[in-house]
Amino acid sequence: MSKDYIFSKERHMDESDVKMLTVDKVTQQTDEEVLLRFNVPALYDPGQFFQVSLFGIGEAPISICSCSEDYFEMSVRGVGNLSKQLCQLKEGDSVGLRGPYGNGYHLQNFVGDSAIVIAGGCGVAPVRGVVQYLKEHRNDYKDIALFFGFRAEKDILFEEDYQAWKEKNMDVDVVLSDKSSRPDMKHGLITDILDTPILQTNEKKIVFICGPPPMIKAVCKVLLDKGFHKDQIYISEERQMKCAVGRCGHCMINGKYCCTDGPVFRYDELCEESEGYKEEGK
Amino acid sequence: MNRLQHSSDGLALGKDQMHRLLDALKEYGELIGPVHDGQWLRMQTFSKYEELCLKGISWFTSKEYFFPQRQVLFQFDGHSLTRQEEFPKRVLFGLRLCDLNAIAVNDKLFLEQEPQHREYKGYREGLTLVGLWCDEVQDKYCFCSSMELEHFYDICLYDRGDYYHIKAGSEKGQEILEKLQLLPNGPYEKEFPTGEMKLSTKDIAKFFDKNQVWQKGAKECLSCGDCTTLCPTCMCFDVQDEVEVDLTKGFRIQKWDSCMYKDFTLVAGGHVYRNTRLNRFKHRIYHKLVYFPQKFERYMCTGCGRCIRGCPTKIDWIGLVNEMEGETQ
Numbered sequence: 038m039s040k041d042y043i044f045s046k047e048r049h050m051d052e053s054d055v056k057m058l059t060v061d062k063v064t065q066q067t068d069e070e071v072l073l074r075f076n077v078p079a080l081y082d083p084g085q086f087f088q089v090s091l092f093g094i095g096e097a098p099i100s101i102c103s104c105s106e107d108y109f110e111m112s113v114r115g116v117g118n119l120s121k122q123l124c125q126l127k128e129g130d131s132v133g134l135r136g137p138y139g140n141g142y143h144l145q146n147f148v149g150d151s152a153i154v155i156a157g158g159c160g161v162a163p164v165r166g167v168v169q170y171l172k173e174h175r176n177d178y179k180d181i182a183l184f185f186g187f188r189a190e191k192d193i194l195f196e197e198d199y200q201a202w203k204e205k206n207m208d209v210d211v212v213l214s215d216k217s218s219r220p221d222m223k224h225g226l227i228t229d230i231l232d233t234p235i236l237q238t239n240e241k242k243i244v245f246i247c248g249p250p251p252m253i254k255a256v257c258k259v260l261l262d263k264g265f266h267k268d269q270i271y272i273s274e275e276r277q278m279k280c281a282v283g284r285c286g287h288c289m290i291n292g293k294y295c296c297t298d299g300p301v302f303r304y305d306e307l308c309e310e311s312e313g314y315k316e317e318g319k
Numbered sequence: 320m321n322r323l324q325h326s327s328d329g330l331a332l333g334k335d336q337m338h339r340l341l342d343a344l345k346e347y348g349e350l351i352g353p354v355h356d357g358q359w360l361r362m363q364t365f366s367k368y369e370e371l372c373l374k375g376i377s378w379f380t381s382k383e384y385f386f387p388q389r390q391v392l393f394q395f396d397g398h399s400l401t402r403q404e405e406f407p408k409r410v411l412f413g414l415r416l417c418d419l420n421a422i423a424v425n426d427k428l429f430l431e432q433e434p435q436h437r438e439y440k441g442y443r444e445g446l447t448l449v450g451l452w453c454d455e456v457q458d459k460y461c462f463c464s465s466m467e468l469e470h471f472y473d474i475c476l477y478d479r480g481d482y483y484h485i486k487a488g489s490e491k492g493q494e495i496l497e498k499l500q501l502l503p504n505g506p507y508e509k510e511f512p513t514g515e516m517k518l519s520t521k522d523i524a525k526f527f528d529k530n531q532v533w534q535k536g537a538k539e540c541l542s543c544g545d546c547t548t549l550c551p552t553c554m555c556f557d558v559q560d561e562v563e564v565d566l567t568k569g570f571r572i573q574k575w576d577s578c579m580y581k582d583f584t585l586v587a588g589g590h591v592y593r594n595t596r597l598n599r600f601k602h603r604i605y606h607k608l609v610y611f612p613q614k615f616e617r618y619m620c621t622g623c624g625r626c627i628r629g630c631p632t633k634i635d636w637i638g639l640v641n642e643m644e645g646e647t648q
């Protein structure tokens with residue numbers, strides 16, 4: 038049975054094709070992050086994003102952090118002009134949307150494998166859709182382990198979901214970098230909690246990483262040292278995006294477009310000896 | 320554009336008969352051609368053949384006529400949006416093969432991938448392209464014969480002294496020429512002209528590590544963006560909102576942008592991905608000769624030479640590539 042999808046990954050919206058939608062639910066997640074929910078049927082993959090706009094302020098890419106055909110959610114961190122305003126939205130307010138864009142995580146390609154998700158800070162939001170998907174399709178995958186890092190207790194995202202994930206036999210391991218007063222959360226960096234059995238061998242495993250670039254770099258190094266291959270690792274990239282449809286040029290990483298070829302890339306697609314990944318002189 | 324199979328067969332049109340062609344073309348839109356305004360040779364509105372300057376290459380490209388420097392994507396008023404519905408009809412007259420091919424390149428990006436760019440499409444469908452073949456290169460900066468150009472036009476004119484050999488390259492061109500009832504002029508063909516500037520290789524990915532040579536160019540670069548502004552294939556753009564004082568009405572606009580500007584790759588949080596002149600300079604050339612062809616199977620440069628001709632420090636990237644190629648021989 039096909040629904041009447043308001044947004045669909047099969048339908049490409051151009052730069053001037055913006056749809057107005059009202060926010061159905063606003064949840065303050067942390068001091069800096071707000072979760073926006075839209076109860077409209079939409080067809081998207083975890084890891085894809087919407088171009089979200091407030092007229093007069095502008096437009097920016099915000100990743101989808103849910104996994105459902107009946108609604109979608111986006112976690113917004115108030116750092117830029119637009120995102121700060123988005124964090125002020127109330128239920129019933131309107132925003133402009135076009136999308137979904139980008140290449141998300143294609144989890145159906147890894148049925149039978151063990152899945153490992155490693156994310157830091159607001160990088161947890163884009164992979165939350167991945168985790169929701171894994172939960173819905175728990176029997177399709179072997180072991181599932183999640184490693185999340187936040188600065189402090191007040192920065193923790195989606196904690197309300199952890200219990201349900203654990204009940205589905207998914208390991209959730211959280212580390213806090215400032216200090217931890219929680220017995221269930223270690224103090225340290227994300228790379229400090231990766232010495233666990235599930236990461237000892239790379240056999241039939243797939244790893245999804247999302248977070249700030251230095252974290253991604255450090256985590257990839259740990260994984261490669263453990264014997265993981267670059268083609269088992271998927272990372273999520275961030276670039277300035279304007280058109281989101283592969284022509285304004287802003288998001289190019291070498292010959293790849295972060296908006297259409299990414300934002301999720303297999304690690305070996307990017308880290309060759311290529312521009313952007315090499316330090317060069319002034 | 321429904322293109323015809325290339326043929327060298329054409330018709331003859333006396334130069335004293337050009338008003339007939341122009342009259343027929345007027346039916347297809349406003350006439351725009353190379354006019355010298357005292358300072359610049361530039362694509363501008365004209366009405367008579369005598370106004371045209373058909374020697375030399377226009378300093379600016381014609382892209383402003385289908386990809387305006389400032390394009391309104393929509394107008395907003397509160398929460399309601401209005402998009403542009405009407406697009407002008409225009410005849411671009413006397414375009415050189417480099418600029419015609421540039422439009423074929425632009426089409427790849429804006430029309431031949433999903434989604435099509437709605438506004439580009441609007442302008443582009445209103446265009447009629449009339450080319451003028453170059454018998455010789457226009458100056459020392461032209462290197463079109465290195466760039467594997469193709470026949471891409473509605474109509475093309477070849478100068479034969481007191482008349483033009485004129486031929487159609489599309490169904491629309493054929494339709495226009497049929498109205499003129501000209502005499503057949505048999506086959507006539509000309510090579511792409513070659514001057515002193517030649518690109519010795521386009522396979523530049525192999526030069527990635529030759530930083531010292533790239534550096535020679537980067538060192539001279541002012542990051543002014545003139546090269547990309549003048550380039551007929553540079554179509555990168557920014558998107559911004561312009562708002563009226565009441566803060567509820569305004570425009571979402573698209574503006575020309577340049578990969579040579581430092582803030583082009585700035586992300587929220589302050590990081591600039593291509594933060595050195597060297598990697599911006601290399602990116603521009605790589606985009607043209609490596610990245611674009613990987614995706615669209617043609618070069619994103621047509622050898623018009625404007626990026627060197629118009630560069631305040633005359634950075635000759637062709638020379639740099641040739642130097643690197645020479646070293647590897």
Ligand code: SF4
Nearest residue numbers: 550620621623624626
């Ligand atoms: S890169 Fe330079 S020579 Fe090539 S099309 Fe652009 S302006 Fe012309």
Ligand code: SF4
Nearest residue numbers: 540541543544546630
């Ligand atoms: S025109 Fe010349 S100086 Fe200006 S950005 Fe381009 S290469 Fe650099």
Ligand code: FES
Nearest residue numbers: 281284285286296
């Ligand atoms: S955001 Fe415009 S090309 Fe990717």
